[in-house]
Amino acid sequence: MKLAVIGAGSIGAWVIAALEREGLGPAAVIVRGTAPVGLPAVRSVAALPPGVTHVVDCAGHAGLAAHGPAALEAGIDVITLSLGALADAGLARDLSRAAEAGGARLHLASGAIGALDALRAGAAGGLRSVRYTGRKPPMGWAGSPAEAVLDLSALTAPAIHFEGSARQAALAYPKNANVAAAVALAGLGFDDTQARLVADPGAPGNIHEVEAEGAFGSFRFEIMGAPLPGNPRSSALAAMSVLAEVRRIRARVTT
Numbered sequence: 001m002k003l004a005v006i007g008a009g010s011i012g013a014w015v016i017a018a019l020e021r022e023g024l025g026p027a028a029v030i031v032r033g034t035a036p037v038g039l040p041a042v043r044s045v046a047a048l049p050p051g052v053t054h055v056v057d058c059a060g061h062a063g064l065a066a067h068g069p070a071a072l073e074a075g076i077d078v079i080t081l082s083l084g085a086l087a088d089a090g091l092a093r094d095l096s097r098a099a100e101a102g103g104a105r106l107h108l109a110s111g112a113i114g115a116l117d118a119l120r121a122g123a124a125g126g127l128r129s130v131r132y133t134g135r136k137p138p139m140g141w142a143g144s145p146a147e148a149v150l151d152l153s154a155l156t157a158p159a160i161h162f163e164g165s166a167r168q169a170a171l172a173y174p175k176n177a178n179v180a181a182a183v184a185l186a187g188l189g190f191d192d193t194q195a196r197l198v199a200d201p202g203a204p205g206n207i208h209e210v211e212a213e214g215a216f217g218s219f220r221f222e223i224m225g226a227p228l229p230g231n232p233r234s235s236a237l238a239a240m241s242v243l244a245e246v247r248r249i250r251a252r253v254t255t
């Protein structure tokens with residue numbers, strides 16, 4: 001496995017350091033701005049050193065859209081956290097065609113949520129309803145459409161600022177609703193998965209909840225994610241899930 005990383009923000013920096021500790025230090029990082037010290041920085045997939053087998057996208061929707069199709073078409077597998085980008089049907093089609101043409105795979109890291117295994121299995125038997133609720137402290141919604149409907153700095157009680165389908169959530173909140181997309185992709189799909197986003201001054205972290213019902217029975221899953229240092233929007237578990245996905249791809253026995 002020879003890796004390159006797209007994006008060196010909060011998650012990218014965590015992932016690069018973790019991969020280096022694992023003996024899988026990336027051969028290069030694809031950036032559009034300032035490059036991190038100590039790593040060869042390039043602007044495109046075409047400029048990557050030869051032999052890269054996997055590109056790890058930690059740059060959000062724009063990074064996956066800009067570099068995912070080129071990597072896949074070149075036969076390089078892509079591991080991504082930008083699951084919400086797949087709510088754009090045109091990009092989802094381009095990624096799928098590029099993967100087919102290059103004989104490569106797009107791997108979706110589980111990100112800041114869990115219970116996707118139960119949801120996938122439940123979907124195989126038929127699901128009736130799936131609802132995702134994302135609850136973060138007000139500053140976790142800074143820079144999102146929540147700012148247009150709420151005064152985040154003055155909030156004293158929980159406030160719902162979005163209710164709709166997972167597709168609408170993923171498209172409107174590219175930095176905050178990748179979890180809604182992960183739930184949708186594992187379960188009932190983008191249009192039939194309900195999503196609700198809440199700014200909560202009492203939330204002790206990034207709380208993600210999934211409620212599902214189907215032929216399998218029902219479950220409710222909740223996780224309280226600690227934010228990643230440097231970005232209150234992103235949970236540390238999202239960065240950790242990238243390393244877990246790299247380990248899963250390398251393993252002979254997979255979960």
Ligand SMILES: NC(=O)C1=CN([C@@H]2O[C@H](COP(=O)(O)OP(=O)(O)OC[C@H]3O[C@@H](n4cnc5c(N)ncnc54)[C@H](OP(=O)(O)O)[C@@H]3O)[C@@H](O)[C@H]2O)C=CC1
Binds near residue numbers: 058081110176235
């Ligand atoms: N699946 C999940 O559960 C989660 C997914 N995410 C996704 O991960 C993304 C990154 O999170 P985080 O690291 O905290 O965010 P940051 O804002 O800290 O970092 C994002 C980085 O990506 C870079 N970037 C953006 N577009 C491109 C591009 N086209 N090419 C190269 N680099 C690019 C930015 O560079 P620049 O400085 O030039 O802007 C920035 O350095 C989020 O936007 C979100 O979409 C986040 C949390 C959970």
Ligand SMILES: O=C([O-])CC(=O)C(=O)O
Binds near residue numbers: 177178234235236238
């Ligand atoms: O990191 C989180 O808690 C969730 C997040 O930002 C996303 O779903 O995009």
